[in-house]
Amino acid sequence: MPPTSLLRIARPAAPRTLCSAGRRYASHGHGPQYNEPTGWLFGEKPPPAGQKRKKEGWENMWYVGIYGTMFVTAVLLYYKPDTSIQTWAIQEAKTRMEARGEKTDYP
Secondary structure: OOOHHHHHHHOOOOOOOOOOOOOOOOOOOOOOOOOOOOOOHHHOOOOOOOOOOOOOHHHHHHHHHHHHHHHHHHHHHHOOOOOOHHHHHHHHHHHHHHHHOOOOOOO
């Protein structure tokens, strides 16, 4: 059996006929398109002195959703049932000891 390097040399290369026009970009060849950096946070100019920034309609809903989800998650984790094997083993051992009439409480 000939070595694999000879087999690679003997095998013809597959022709490349995917695209004859050159590279294709996701922007369909129109070049890079992005918003130029302005130097302002999130592209917003700060309001003049003495005026407050006007919130957009989605911002309050976003705050309620994020902090509400955090609160609900914290409550659910606090009241999560203890399903560890160690807790189960302690309870099982106590029930078996009580069934045999042994003492389970220590002074």
